[in-house]
Amino acid sequence: MSNKTFLAVLVVAMLLFAVAPLMIAWAPYEATMGLVQKIFYFHVPAAMAMFVSAFVCGIASALYLFKRNVRADRWAIAAAELVALFGLVVLISGPLWARKAWGVWWQWDARLTSTLVLWMIFLGYLLLRRYGGPGSDKLSAGMALFGMANVPFVYISVNIWRTVHPTTNVVMTLSPGMRGAFWWCVAAFMLLYVLALAARARLEDQRARLEELYLALDDDLA
Protein backbone atom coordinates (compact mmCIF):
# COMPACT_ATOMS: atom_id res chain seq x y z
CA MET A 1 0.00 0.00 0.00
CA SER A 2 1.55 3.33 -1.00
CA ASN A 3 1.85 6.19 1.50
CA LYS A 4 -0.78 8.25 -0.35
CA THR A 5 -3.33 5.40 -0.29
CA PHE A 6 -2.54 4.73 3.38
CA LEU A 7 -3.13 8.38 4.30
CA ALA A 8 -6.37 8.55 2.29
CA VAL A 9 -7.74 5.41 3.95
CA LEU A 10 -6.59 6.71 7.35
CA VAL A 11 -8.51 9.97 6.89
CA VAL A 12 -11.67 8.08 5.89
CA ALA A 13 -11.33 5.70 8.86
CA MET A 14 -10.86 8.61 11.27
CA LEU A 15 -13.98 10.33 9.88
CA LEU A 16 -16.01 7.14 10.27
CA PHE A 17 -14.84 6.73 13.88
CA ALA A 18 -15.55 10.40 14.61
CA VAL A 19 -19.16 10.10 13.39
CA ALA A 20 -19.75 6.61 14.88
CA PRO A 21 -20.68 7.83 18.42
CA LEU A 22 -23.41 10.05 16.90
CA MET A 23 -24.76 7.17 14.81
CA ILE A 24 -24.77 4.96 17.91
CA ALA A 25 -26.49 7.62 20.05
CA TRP A 26 -29.20 8.12 17.37
CA ALA A 27 -29.86 4.36 17.11
CA PRO A 28 -32.94 3.20 19.06
CA TYR A 29 -32.70 1.34 22.38
CA GLU A 30 -33.33 -2.39 22.48
CA ALA A 31 -36.47 -3.58 24.30
CA THR A 32 -34.86 -6.35 26.40
CA MET A 33 -31.37 -5.03 27.11
CA GLY A 34 -31.81 -1.28 26.97
CA LEU A 35 -28.81 1.06 26.98
CA VAL A 36 -26.16 -1.64 27.41
CA GLN A 37 -27.07 -3.19 24.03
CA LYS A 38 -25.22 -0.29 22.38
CA ILE A 39 -21.95 -2.10 23.15
CA PHE A 40 -23.09 -4.24 20.18
CA TYR A 41 -21.96 -1.52 17.76
CA PHE A 42 -18.28 -2.03 18.73
CA HIS A 43 -18.38 -5.61 20.00
CA VAL A 44 -19.66 -7.26 16.80
CA PRO A 45 -17.49 -5.29 14.31
CA ALA A 46 -14.44 -6.12 16.46
CA ALA A 47 -15.44 -9.80 16.32
CA MET A 48 -15.81 -9.56 12.54
CA ALA A 49 -12.33 -8.03 12.28
CA MET A 50 -11.00 -10.85 14.49
CA PHE A 51 -12.53 -13.52 12.21
CA VAL A 52 -11.31 -11.83 9.02
CA SER A 53 -7.81 -11.59 10.48
CA ALA A 54 -7.86 -15.28 11.44
CA PHE A 55 -8.68 -16.11 7.81
CA VAL A 56 -5.95 -13.80 6.49
CA CYS A 57 -3.44 -15.42 8.84
CA GLY A 58 -4.53 -18.91 7.83
CA ILE A 59 -4.41 -18.22 4.10
CA ALA A 60 -1.04 -16.45 4.33
CA SER A 61 0.31 -19.33 6.45
CA ALA A 62 -0.88 -21.84 3.85
CA LEU A 63 0.93 -19.86 1.13
CA TYR A 64 4.06 -19.89 3.27
CA LEU A 65 3.84 -23.61 4.11
CA PHE A 66 2.95 -24.94 0.66
CA LYS A 67 4.36 -22.31 -1.73
CA ARG A 68 7.35 -21.17 0.39
CA ASN A 69 6.16 -17.56 -0.02
CA VAL A 70 8.24 -15.67 2.56
CA ARG A 71 6.31 -12.42 2.11
CA ALA A 72 3.08 -14.28 2.95
CA ASP A 73 4.64 -15.31 6.26
CA ARG A 74 5.12 -11.64 7.17
CA TRP A 75 1.45 -10.97 6.46
CA ALA A 76 0.59 -13.99 8.60
CA ILE A 77 2.46 -12.54 11.60
CA ALA A 78 0.74 -9.20 11.10
CA ALA A 79 -2.69 -10.83 10.88
CA ALA A 80 -2.07 -13.02 13.96
CA GLU A 81 -1.22 -9.96 16.04
CA LEU A 82 -4.48 -8.35 14.93
CA VAL A 83 -6.46 -11.46 15.88
CA ALA A 84 -5.01 -11.02 19.38
CA LEU A 85 -5.81 -7.28 19.37
CA PHE A 86 -9.41 -7.47 18.17
CA GLY A 87 -9.96 -10.62 20.21
CA LEU A 88 -8.99 -8.65 23.32
CA VAL A 89 -11.55 -5.98 22.42
CA VAL A 90 -14.24 -8.66 21.95
CA LEU A 91 -13.37 -10.52 25.18
CA ILE A 92 -13.47 -7.34 27.27
CA SER A 93 -16.49 -5.60 25.72
CA GLY A 94 -18.50 -8.85 25.75
CA PRO A 95 -18.36 -9.47 29.52
CA LEU A 96 -19.13 -5.79 30.21
CA TRP A 97 -22.29 -6.26 28.14
CA ALA A 98 -22.99 -9.66 29.70
CA ARG A 99 -22.82 -8.30 33.25
CA LYS A 100 -25.89 -6.18 32.62
CA ALA A 101 -27.69 -8.39 30.08
CA TRP A 102 -27.21 -11.80 31.75
CA GLY A 103 -26.25 -10.86 35.31
CA VAL A 104 -22.85 -12.58 35.02
CA TRP A 105 -19.46 -11.51 33.63
CA TRP A 106 -18.87 -14.83 31.88
CA GLN A 107 -20.61 -18.09 30.92
CA TRP A 108 -18.86 -21.19 29.69
CA ASP A 109 -21.25 -21.49 26.77
CA ALA A 110 -20.29 -22.54 23.23
CA ARG A 111 -19.79 -19.07 21.72
CA LEU A 112 -17.79 -17.51 24.57
CA THR A 113 -15.64 -20.57 25.16
CA SER A 114 -14.87 -21.14 21.48
CA THR A 115 -13.98 -17.45 21.02
CA LEU A 116 -11.61 -17.64 23.97
CA VAL A 117 -10.01 -20.78 22.52
CA LEU A 118 -9.63 -19.09 19.11
CA TRP A 119 -7.94 -16.12 20.75
CA MET A 120 -5.60 -18.41 22.70
CA ILE A 121 -4.63 -20.29 19.54
CA PHE A 122 -3.36 -17.09 17.99
CA LEU A 123 -1.69 -16.00 21.22
CA GLY A 124 0.08 -19.35 21.01
CA TYR A 125 1.08 -18.52 17.43
CA LEU A 126 2.65 -15.24 18.57
CA LEU A 127 4.47 -16.85 21.51
CA LEU A 128 5.80 -19.55 19.20
CA ARG A 129 7.11 -16.97 16.72
CA ARG A 130 8.70 -14.95 19.50
CA TYR A 131 10.28 -17.72 21.56
CA GLY A 132 10.11 -20.87 19.44
CA GLY A 133 13.50 -20.67 17.75
CA PRO A 134 14.34 -22.40 14.45
CA GLY A 135 11.42 -24.16 12.80
CA SER A 136 8.82 -22.18 14.73
CA ASP A 137 7.76 -20.40 11.55
CA LYS A 138 6.43 -23.60 9.98
CA LEU A 139 5.00 -24.93 13.25
CA SER A 140 3.12 -21.69 13.85
CA ALA A 141 1.90 -21.70 10.24
CA GLY A 142 0.33 -25.08 10.98
CA MET A 143 -1.30 -23.62 14.11
CA ALA A 144 -2.70 -20.76 12.06
CA LEU A 145 -4.39 -23.23 9.70
CA PHE A 146 -6.00 -24.89 12.71
CA GLY A 147 -7.06 -21.50 14.04
CA MET A 148 -8.59 -20.52 10.71
CA ALA A 149 -10.55 -23.79 10.62
CA ASN A 150 -11.99 -22.90 14.03
CA VAL A 151 -13.64 -19.69 12.85
CA PRO A 152 -16.74 -21.26 11.18
CA PHE A 153 -17.34 -23.30 14.35
CA VAL A 154 -17.15 -20.19 16.51
CA TYR A 155 -19.60 -18.40 14.20
CA ILE A 156 -22.24 -21.17 14.02
CA SER A 157 -21.86 -22.27 17.66
CA VAL A 158 -24.73 -20.00 18.74
CA ASN A 159 -27.07 -21.57 16.17
CA ILE A 160 -26.21 -25.19 16.89
CA TRP A 161 -25.89 -25.30 20.69
CA ARG A 162 -28.23 -23.94 23.34
CA THR A 163 -26.41 -20.78 24.41
CA VAL A 164 -27.21 -17.57 26.25
CA HIS A 165 -25.39 -15.51 23.56
CA PRO A 166 -27.63 -13.91 20.88
CA THR A 167 -27.81 -15.92 17.65
CA THR A 168 -26.41 -14.83 14.29
CA ASN A 169 -29.96 -13.94 13.24
CA VAL A 170 -29.88 -10.64 15.18
CA VAL A 171 -27.70 -8.96 12.53
CA MET A 172 -29.98 -10.04 9.66
CA THR A 173 -33.08 -8.78 11.49
CA LEU A 174 -31.81 -5.39 12.70
CA SER A 175 -34.30 -2.55 12.47
CA PRO A 176 -33.41 0.29 10.00
CA GLY A 177 -32.37 2.59 12.87
CA MET A 178 -29.92 0.03 14.21
CA ARG A 179 -28.77 -1.20 10.79
CA GLY A 180 -27.25 2.14 9.75
CA ALA A 181 -25.18 2.54 12.91
CA PHE A 182 -24.08 -1.10 12.84
CA TRP A 183 -22.81 -1.16 9.25
CA TRP A 184 -21.19 2.26 9.75
CA CYS A 185 -19.18 0.81 12.64
CA VAL A 186 -18.39 -2.31 10.60
CA ALA A 187 -16.98 -0.09 7.82
CA ALA A 188 -14.92 1.88 10.37
CA PHE A 189 -13.49 -1.26 11.97
CA MET A 190 -12.73 -2.91 8.63
CA LEU A 191 -10.86 0.16 7.38
CA LEU A 192 -8.97 0.33 10.67
CA TYR A 193 -8.15 -3.35 10.31
CA VAL A 194 -6.81 -2.89 6.75
CA LEU A 195 -4.63 0.03 7.88
CA ALA A 196 -3.28 -1.82 10.90
CA LEU A 197 -2.57 -4.92 8.80
CA ALA A 198 -0.68 -2.88 6.20
CA ALA A 199 1.34 -1.04 8.85
CA ARG A 200 2.17 -4.22 10.78
CA ALA A 201 3.18 -6.06 7.59
CA ARG A 202 5.41 -3.10 6.71
CA LEU A 203 7.11 -3.50 10.09
CA GLU A 204 7.90 -7.13 9.22
CA ASP A 205 9.14 -6.11 5.76
CA GLN A 206 11.45 -3.51 7.35
CA ARG A 207 12.75 -6.07 9.84
CA ALA A 208 13.52 -8.48 6.99
CA ARG A 209 15.29 -5.68 5.10
CA LEU A 210 17.31 -4.85 8.21
CA GLU A 211 18.41 -8.47 8.48
CA GLU A 212 19.53 -8.43 4.84
CA LEU A 213 21.50 -5.25 5.44
CA TYR A 214 23.21 -6.74 8.50
CA LEU A 215 24.21 -9.74 6.38
CA ALA A 216 25.53 -7.38 3.69
CA LEU A 217 27.45 -5.48 6.39
CA ASP A 218 28.98 -8.75 7.65
CA ASP A 219 30.04 -9.60 4.10
CA ASP A 220 31.62 -6.17 3.70
CA LEU A 221 33.53 -6.52 6.97
CA ALA A 222 34.64 -9.99 6.02
Next chain:
Amino acid sequence: MTERPIVGWMVRVIVFVAALAVAAPAPAALVTAPQQAPAGQSEFVPIDELPPAEQLPAAPLLIAAYAVVWVVLLAYVWSLWRRLGVVEKELADVARRIESGQRRA
Protein backbone atom coordinates in the same frame (compact mmCIF):
# COMPACT_ATOMS: atom_id res chain seq x y z
CA MET B 1 -1.06 -55.94 65.21
CA THR B 2 -1.11 -58.53 62.43
CA GLU B 3 -1.16 -57.57 58.72
CA ARG B 4 -4.76 -58.64 58.01
CA PRO B 5 -6.37 -56.42 60.67
CA ILE B 6 -4.32 -53.39 59.35
CA VAL B 7 -5.49 -54.04 55.77
CA GLY B 8 -9.05 -54.47 56.98
CA TRP B 9 -8.86 -51.18 58.89
CA MET B 10 -7.48 -49.35 55.84
CA VAL B 11 -10.21 -50.79 53.63
CA ARG B 12 -12.84 -49.60 56.10
CA VAL B 13 -11.34 -46.07 56.11
CA ILE B 14 -11.24 -45.94 52.30
CA VAL B 15 -14.83 -47.13 51.98
CA PHE B 16 -15.95 -44.54 54.59
CA VAL B 17 -14.17 -41.66 52.77
CA ALA B 18 -15.56 -42.78 49.40
CA ALA B 19 -19.07 -42.92 50.82
CA LEU B 20 -18.66 -39.38 52.23
CA ALA B 21 -17.44 -38.09 48.85
CA VAL B 22 -20.48 -39.55 47.08
CA ALA B 23 -23.03 -38.52 49.71
CA ALA B 24 -21.79 -34.97 50.45
CA PRO B 25 -23.04 -33.20 47.26
CA ALA B 26 -26.49 -34.82 47.56
CA PRO B 27 -28.00 -32.23 49.98
CA ALA B 28 -26.67 -29.37 47.83
CA ALA B 29 -28.17 -30.98 44.74
CA LEU B 30 -31.54 -31.30 46.50
CA VAL B 31 -31.52 -27.63 47.51
CA THR B 32 -30.37 -26.05 44.22
CA ALA B 33 -32.29 -26.94 41.10
CA PRO B 34 -30.19 -27.33 37.94
CA GLN B 35 -30.13 -24.03 36.03
CA GLN B 36 -30.70 -24.08 32.31
CA ALA B 37 -29.25 -21.21 30.33
CA PRO B 38 -31.97 -19.14 28.65
CA ALA B 39 -32.11 -19.46 24.87
CA GLY B 40 -30.16 -16.83 22.93
CA GLN B 41 -32.13 -13.94 21.39
CA SER B 42 -32.78 -14.28 17.67
CA GLU B 43 -33.97 -10.72 17.07
CA PHE B 44 -33.34 -7.22 18.47
CA VAL B 45 -36.61 -5.33 19.03
CA PRO B 46 -36.29 -1.53 18.90
CA ILE B 47 -38.13 0.84 21.26
CA ASP B 48 -38.22 4.65 21.39
CA GLU B 49 -37.79 5.33 25.12
CA LEU B 50 -35.85 3.56 27.85
CA PRO B 51 -37.79 2.52 30.97
CA PRO B 52 -36.41 4.56 33.93
CA ALA B 53 -35.04 1.51 35.75
CA GLU B 54 -32.74 0.76 32.80
CA GLN B 55 -30.99 4.09 32.48
CA LEU B 56 -28.33 4.50 35.13
CA PRO B 57 -26.91 1.03 35.89
CA ALA B 58 -25.94 0.26 32.30
CA ALA B 59 -24.12 3.55 31.69
CA PRO B 60 -20.88 2.76 33.60
CA LEU B 61 -20.58 -0.57 31.77
CA LEU B 62 -21.23 1.06 28.39
CA ILE B 63 -18.70 3.83 29.08
CA ALA B 64 -16.14 1.30 30.29
CA ALA B 65 -16.61 -0.81 27.15
CA TYR B 66 -16.07 2.13 24.80
CA ALA B 67 -13.14 3.41 26.87
CA VAL B 68 -11.47 -0.01 26.74
CA VAL B 69 -11.92 -0.21 22.96
CA TRP B 70 -10.39 3.24 22.42
CA VAL B 71 -7.52 2.63 24.87
CA VAL B 72 -6.63 -0.77 23.38
CA LEU B 73 -6.74 0.49 19.78
CA LEU B 74 -4.79 3.68 20.51
CA ALA B 75 -2.21 1.75 22.56
CA TYR B 76 -1.69 -0.61 19.64
CA VAL B 77 -1.33 2.22 17.13
CA TRP B 78 1.23 3.89 19.42
CA SER B 79 3.12 0.58 19.86
CA LEU B 80 3.20 0.00 16.10
CA TRP B 81 4.40 3.53 15.44
CA ARG B 82 7.17 3.18 18.04
CA ARG B 83 8.35 -0.20 16.72
CA LEU B 84 8.39 1.07 13.12
CA GLY B 85 10.39 4.11 14.24
CA VAL B 86 13.01 1.95 15.98
CA VAL B 87 13.45 -0.35 12.97
CA GLU B 88 13.58 2.48 10.43
CA LYS B 89 16.18 4.32 12.53
CA GLU B 90 18.30 1.18 12.69
CA LEU B 91 17.85 0.64 8.94
CA ALA B 92 19.12 4.13 8.21
CA ASP B 93 22.07 3.58 10.56
CA VAL B 94 23.11 0.27 8.97
CA ALA B 95 22.66 1.66 5.45
CA ARG B 96 24.97 4.54 6.42
CA ARG B 97 27.58 2.13 7.80
CA ILE B 98 27.49 0.06 4.58
CA GLU B 99 27.80 3.20 2.49
CA SER B 100 30.78 4.48 4.49
CA GLY B 101 32.38 1.03 4.25
CA GLN B 102 31.97 1.01 0.47
CA ARG B 103 33.38 4.56 0.18
CA ARG B 104 36.46 3.51 2.14
CA ALA B 105 36.89 0.50 -0.12
